Amino acid sequence: MSEAVNKKKVIFSGIQPTGTFTLGNYIGAVRNWGPLQEEYDCIYSIVDMHALTVKRDPVKFRQQTIESYALLLACGIDPNKSIAFIQSHNPSHAQLNWILACSTQFGELSRMTQFKDKSKKHPDDVNAGLFTYPVLMAADILAYNADLVPIGADQKQHLELARNIAVRFNQRFGDMFTVPEPYIPKVGAKVMSLQEPTKKMSKSDENQNAVILILDDKDTIIRKFKRAVTDSEAVVKYADGKDGINNLITIYSAVTGKSVAEIESEFDGKGYGDFKLAVGETVADHLAPVRDNFARLLADRNYLKECYTEGAQRAFKLSNRVISKAHRKVGFVDYR
Numbered sequence: 001m002s003e004a005v006n007k008k009k010v011i012f013s014g015i016q017p018t019g020t021f022t023l024g025n026y027i028g029a030v031r032n033w034g035p036l037q038e039e040y041d042c043i044y045s046i047v048d049m050h051a052l053t054v055k056r057d058p059v060k061f062r063q064q065t066i067e068s069y070a071l072l073l074a075c076g077i078d079p080n081k082s083i084a085f086i087q088s089h090n091p092s093h094a095q096l097n098w099i100l101a102c103s104t105q106f107g108e109l110s111r112m113t114q115f116k117d118k119s120k121k122h123p124d125d126v127n128a129g130l131f132t133y134p135v136l137m138a139a140d141i142l143a144y145n146a147d148l149v150p151i152g153a154d155q156k157q158h159l160e161l162a163r164n165i166a167v168r169f170n171q172r173f174g175d176m177f178t179v180p181e182p183y184i185p186k187v188g189a190k191v192m193s194l195q196e197p198t199k200k201m202s203k204s205d206e207n208q209n210a211v212i213l214i215l216d217d218k219d220t221i222i223r224k225f226k227r228a229v230t231d232s233e234a235v236v237k238y239a240d241g242k243d244g245i246n247n248l249i250t251i252y253s254a255v256t257g258k259s260v261a262e263i264e265s266e267f268d269g270k271g272y273g274d275f276k277l278a279v280g281e282t283v284a285d286h287l288a289p290v291r292d293n294f295a296r297l298l299a300d301r302n303y304l305k306e307c308y309t310e311g312a313q314r315a316f317k318l319s320n321r322v323i324s325k326a327h328r329k330v331g332f333v334d335y336r
């Protein structure tokens with residue numbers, strides 16, 4: 001990645017280190033990040049500061065952050081092609097967060113559906129960080145003047161807010177930030193729970209049968225798919241009201257690259273049992289290299305540390321220029 005003459009478009013995305021990535025994280029976001037490295041200047045972050053909005057055990061949190069970083073590399077992020085770092089290692093995010101918070105309205109943050117959902121889920125800890133979370137997310141993106149942000153559908157509202165903040169800041173202080181575009185996959189932008197297929201698949205689901213973790217072993221993956229909630233029709237067809245089957249077709253399509261029509265004809269005359277088994281086996285085989293890479297990477301803590309340390313230094317070099325410019329724009333006194 002050339003940091004001096006930066007002609008390629010810039011990509012930024014992040015994922016919270018709140019446990020093993022789910023199949024939703026993977027299909028909706030992370031697996032698309034690797035291929036983008038060939039065409040863009042990519043910056044990927046394990047966003048530990050975002051994860052702090054929910055109470056965590058510090059020892060477990062530290063371990064999960066390192067594991068998530070290893071998992072990011074295991075999913076094909078090459079630290080020589082991209083900048084891969086841990087968010088809290090680059091102070092620019094917190095700095096820009098404050099400046100952008102002063103260009104964000106209380107009303108717009110109150111409308112964020114994720115805030116509403118999470119405050120319902122953790123009524124005993126509706127902290128200010130949870131409320132201002134989308135401002136930090138805007139800072140992550142705008143600190144690198146990212147052009148594109150590859151995300152799943154559930155992050156679209158936050159991205160919209162980041163765009164509004166960028167536009168507002170530019171109008172008030174003069175051109176400063178690139179207004180980022182979402183990059184949402186056509187297939188698999190919202191992978192649903194295997195147990196309640198009208199809800200998105202989520203790491204925090206209490207029912208572990210609802211969630212495929214990308215480090216689950218083959219038997220576990222197959223077992224979870226076998227138990228997936230479907231309907232009583234027993235026809236593998238994508239149709240309104242068949243949320244469970246639609247989700248399995250989407251997953252199978254995302255992993256195999258086959259179209260819905262191809263999948264319907266492949267399973268024509270076959271029952272749900274055969275279909276679920278095929279989805280389970282295909283997903284497990286697809287994820288096998290990720291599991292192997294992860295085990296290898298996690299065994300080499302020194303290498304991981306070298307990668308995230310260098311990643312943070314490179315990230316800071318880029319974002320610090322943006323911060324200096326933002327400071328000048330808002331009228332802070334220059335001291336260097």
Ligand code: TYM
Binds near residue numbers: 015016024025
């Ligand atoms: P997080 O950690 O919840 O999820 C990481 C990515 O996975 C996508 N995703 C899904 N996609 C499809 N189906 C699902 N069931 C599913 N569940 C999750 C998410 O859309 C996301 O792209 N706020 C972000 C992290 C973040 C960020 C950023 C992202 C912080 N700063 C800046 C982009 C740019 C989040 O909590 O993602």
